[in-house]
Amino acid sequence: MVARARAPQHPQQAGPRAGEGPVRSRVALRVNGRTYALDLDNRVTLLDALRELLDLTGSKKGCDHGQCGACTVLVDGRRANSCLLLAVTLDASEITTVEGLAASDGALSPLQEAFLEYDAFQCGYCTPGQLCSAVGMLREAAAGHPSCVTDAATAADTAHPAALTPEEIAERLSGNLCRCGAYNAITRAVAACAATEAPDQAPRRPRT
Amino acid sequence: MEPFAYVRATSIQEATEAYASHPGARYIGGGTNLVDLMKHGVETPATLIDLTRLPLHDFQELPTGGLRVGACVSNTDLAVHPLVRTRYPVLSQALLAGASGQLRNVATVGGNLLQRTRCPYFQDVSKPCNKRQPGAGCAARDGLHRDHAVLGHSAHCIATHPSDMAVALAALDAEIELHDGEHGTRRVAAADFHRLPGDHPDQDTVIRPGEIVTAVLLPPLAPGAVSLYRKARDRASYAFALASVAAVLRLDDRRVRHVALAFGGLAHRPWRAATAEEHLTGAVPTDDAVGEAVDAELAAARPLRDNAFKVDLARNLARDVLATLARSAPGGAAPTGRRP
Numbered sequence: 284m285v286a287r288a289r290a291p292q293h294p295q296q297a298g299p300r301a302g303e304g305p306v307r308s309r310v311a312l313r314v315n316g317r318t319y320a321l322d323l324d325n326r327v328t329l330l331d332a333l334r335e336l337l338d339l340t341g342s343k344k345g346c347d348h349g350q351c352g353a354c355t356v357l358v359d360g361r362r363a364n365s366c367l368l369l370a371v372t373l374d375a376s377e378i379t380t381v382e383g384l385a386a387s388d389g390a391l392s393p394l395q396e397a398f399l400e401y402d403a404f405q406c407g408y409c410t411p412g413q414l415c416s417a418v419g420m421l422r423e424a425a426a427g428h429p430s431c432v433t434d435a436a437t438a439a440d441t442a443h444p445a446a447l448t449p450e451e452i453a454e455r456l457s458g459n460l461c462r463c464g465a466y467n468a469i470t471r472a473v474a475a476c477a478a479t480e481a482p483d484q485a486p487r488r489p490r491t
Numbered sequence: 492m493e494p495f496a497y498v499r500a501t502s503i504q505e506a507t508e509a510y511a512s513h514p515g516a517r518y519i520g521g522g523t524n525l526v527d528l529m530k531h532g533v534e535t536p537a538t539l540i541d542l543t544r545l546p547l548h549d550f551q552e553l554p555t556g557g558l559r560v561g562a563c564v565s566n567t568d569l570a571v572h573p574l575v576r577t578r579y580p581v582l583s584q585a586l587l588a589g590a591s592g593q594l595r596n597v598a599t600v601g602g603n604l605l606q607r608t609r610c611p612y613f614q615d616v617s618k619p620c621n622k623r624q625p626g627a628g629c630a631a632r633d634g635l636h637r638d639h640a641v642l643g644h645s646a647h648c649i650a651t652h653p654s655d656m657a658v659a660l661a662a663l664d665a666e667i668e669l670h671d672g673e674h675g676t677r678r679v680a681a682a683d684f685h686r687l688p689g690d691h692p693d694q695d696t697v698i699r700p701g702e703i704v705t706a707v708l709l710p711p712l713a714p715g716a717v718s719l720y721r722k723a724r725d726r727a728s729y730a731f732a733l734a735s736v737a738a739v740l741r742l743d744d745r746r747v748r749h750v751a752l753a754f755g756g757l758a759h760r761p762w763r764a765a766t767a768e769e770h771l772t773g774a775v776p777t778d779d780a781v782g783e784a785v786d787a788e789l790a791a792a793r794p795l796r797d798n799a800f801k802v803d804l805a806r807n808l809a810r811d812v813l814a815t816l817a818r819s820a821p822g823g824a825a826p827t828g829r830r831p
Contacts, residue, residue, distance in 0.1 A: 304496035304513070304538065325497045325539070328526070348527050349594060361567075361596040367526045368597070371497050372519070372541055420592055428571045431587040431728065435719075439580060441573040457728035458591025 308371045314339065315383030323370055330354045330365040333380060341381035341411045345460070352459035355412035355419075356380045362419025364458075381411035384418065394418060394476045401472035405463035413459050417473045420455045421447075424477070430454045447477045492529050496538040503703060506540055507672025510701045513538040518703060520563065520602035523594050528607060532616045533623060543599070547705055550574070556711030562601030562668075562704045566590070566656065569600055579709060581718035581737050585659035585755075588722045591729050601704035604657055604667065604684065607695065608650035608759075609731055611635065621647045622692040632795070638733065641794045641801050642758040648692030649795060651756055652685055653731050658755035659720055660707060661763050662737035668706040669698060676705065682753070685760030692759070715821045716741040716749065721812050722756075723804045732756035734805040740776070740816040742823045747771045752788075752813070754805055764788040767809070776817040778810070785809040 312319045312332065319337055330347075333339040333356070345353035347366045354366040357379040384392045394417055397403070404410045424447055429438035432454045433445040445451055452470045461469065498513070500506035510516050515537030519525050528534040547561035550572060558574055569575060570586035590598065598606075612618040612630040619628035631639055631649050639649040660667075660681035667684045670676050685696050698704070712718070722735035735755035741748045750771045752764040770784035785806055792802045817823050 304498070306494040306496055308497055325495055326492045326529075348530065349523060352591065352593060355593055358597075362593045363597045364523070364593045367523050367594075369497075369519075369522060369526060369539075372499075372522070372543065416593065419596070423567070423571075423592065426571075428567070429576065429583070429587065431584070433587075435580060435584075438583065439577050441576060454728050455592055458593045 310371055310374050312337075312370060312373060312378065313376065314378045315380060321370070325369065325371045327370045328366055329356070329358075329368040329370045329373060329378070332370040333365060333378075339380050339382050342415075343408055343411055345408070345412075350460075351409070351412075352416055353409050353412040355416040355459065357415055357419055360419075360422065362416050379415070381414055384414060392418075393479070394421075394473070397472040397476040398469075401468050401475065402465075403468040403472040404461075404465050409459060409461045409463075413456070413461070413469055416456055416459045417469075417476070420452075421473070421477055424451075424455070447474060449474065452477075492532075493535045495529075495536050497541065498538060499541045499544055501544050503545060503670050503705065504672055506542055506545065506703060507670070507701055509538070509540045511672075513540070516540050518542050520599035520605075521565070521597040522602070523590075523598045524602065524606040528614070531614050533607075533614060542601070542703065545703075547601075553708070553711075558709040559668075560600055560707045560709065562599060562706055564600050566595040566598045566600065566603055567592070569656075570595065575709075578712060579659075579663060579718065581662060581720045581739060582656065582659040582709070584720035585655040585722075585735075585737060588720060588732075588735070589655035600656070600707055603654055604704055604707075605696065605698070606653060609653050610639065610650040613650060622650060622688070622695075625691070625693050635797075636795045637797045638731070638756075639795060639798055640758050641792045641798055641805075642754070642762050642789075643687045644759065644793070644795075645688045645690065645692070647690055648688035648759065650688070650692065650759060652695070652758070652760050654761070655720070655722060655732060655735060655755055657681065657685065658735055658753045658761040659718075659737040660709075661761035662718070662739050662751040662753040663712075664710055664751065666708040666710075667704060668708060669702045670705045671699060671702045678708065681707070682761065682763045688759045695759075712739065713741055713749065715743075717816050717820045719812050719816055721808050723808055734801050734808055736805070736808040736812045737761075738809070738812045738816055740813065740820050742776070742817070742820045745775050745823060747774055747776055750776075750813075752809060754809070757792075757801060757805055764809075766791070771813075776813060776823075778814060781810050781813045781817070785813070 343353035345351035349364045349367045356365045427444040498509045517536035519539045547563040549561045551559040576583045618630040665681040666678045718739040720737045722732045724730040737753045739751040754762040767784040767788035
């Protein structure tokens with residue numbers, strides 16, 4: 284399915300500088316399983332494309348400099364800061380935002396359920412980034428990635444991945460800041476999800 | 492951000508030709524630093540040449556026993572590669588100590604080497620900076636310079652290089668492979684790739700205009716060599732180094748057969764501690780011997796008004812890392828031959 288997005292709005296319409304190529308590009312962005320044909324100013328970040336052009340406002344703009352993680356999405360299954368990615372570079376990538384974590388019928392993913400169950404947020408602004416980051420992190424952990432706090436012997440043992448202790452979870456999610464300080468509950472929610480669910484498992488049930 | 496044209500290169504030749512035909516072009520890898528600098532107005536490329544589709548995503552085991560790492564490999568993929576984790580733990584540890592999971596997934600090996608300093612005055616175009624604008628002056632020298640250099644700085648620049656990975660590469664005697672499209676490839680020792688600022692702080696590295704970092708070459712480590720990275724920072728995770736240490740140690744009959752020590756966070760480039768290495772080579776690495784060697788190296792430190800604490804941090808880190816390695820290195824704990 285090809286969806287036509289809203290016409291992009293730009294405060295300064297860019298004209299090419301002398302001797303250079305066009306400063307706009309046609310890009311097919313794949314987001315949450317849909318393809319969006321866009322004619323973009325090359326300066327548009329993935330975050331701005333999601334929020335301003337595709338009305339996917341779940342991903343949040345906190346710092347806009349890759350320091351807070353509120354804009355975290357999954358690009359080809361891996362977590363990334365969408366504020367530091369230029370949309371023009373992502374032709375052919377599969378992007379998943381927080382809107383794509385739940386099933387089409389609204390059934391929340393196990394991680395989303397765990398965030399509700401463990402009260403893993405207060406204001407909620409960082410939550411979409413925390414969720415996408417945690418999904419990516421759980422995949423990394425399942426693939427056996429060590430972290431900075433993994434002891435040397437475990438890190439060198441490629442057959443036995445490190446257990447996701449609270450310390451490991453905190454280190455692996457350090458790219459997501461929470462100004463409310465809900466870290467303990469976030470850690471518990473992620474730990475519960477890691478212990479009981481595969482992160483990629485389909486949503487359990489519709490939420491009523 | 493200034494408008495720019497976008498070119499996606501699919502071969503090294505295509506990239507270098509695009510560079511030659513587009514004045515004011517910059518290469519982009521993961522872009523985690525470059526895009527940020529463009530937002531700050533520090534970088535204003537007329538054209539971005541995207542290198543992420545170049546065939547530089549591979550690991551290749553070399554006949555020598557070393558490992559060739561393509562420049563487009565992500566920081567995550569390098570850190571978690573089984574051969575890196577088992578043969579070069581210092582490199583895996585350095586990568587995992589840097590940035591966040593999100594950034595490591597996107598940042599490339601080549602881009603990590605070419606990232607710019609995080610000196611706040613370099614990133615703020617309203618402040619004078621000799622690195623950003625040669626001759627403009629340095630706002631950091633009399634400003635907030637707690638995070639800045641204590642070794643090898645100049646009257647023109649006191650910035651540090653922010654990479655953790657590069658510090659491990661310097662200690663591993665890795666090489667950087669560069670390609671210019673015209674003359675083919677050349678190799679530069681990782682320890683010589685970054686420059687001291689001197690009177691040209693605008694030049695971070697020895698890379699020439701249009702050259703592309705194509706690979707990092709890791710030499711084989713001799714059997715028995717152990718390595719370790721340790722980093723001190725203001726918060727427990729996701730912060731640049733105030734000081735860091737990468738070290739490789741190999742003992743033979745209790746004596747140091749090979750030692751490589753490099754500091755991060757202290758200088759405009761990873762600081763390979765040649766003086767300390769000279770002191771230790773051939774010696775039994777007792778706490779006293781290690782302390783003397785590290786002190787001899789750091790005697791060259793010239794701290795600024797507010798960052799003398801970094802010298803102590805570096806000293807303690809280096810002593811601790813070398814002592815830890817001396818305890819774990821084969822041929823250390825249980826002497827097999829003659830006594831010293």
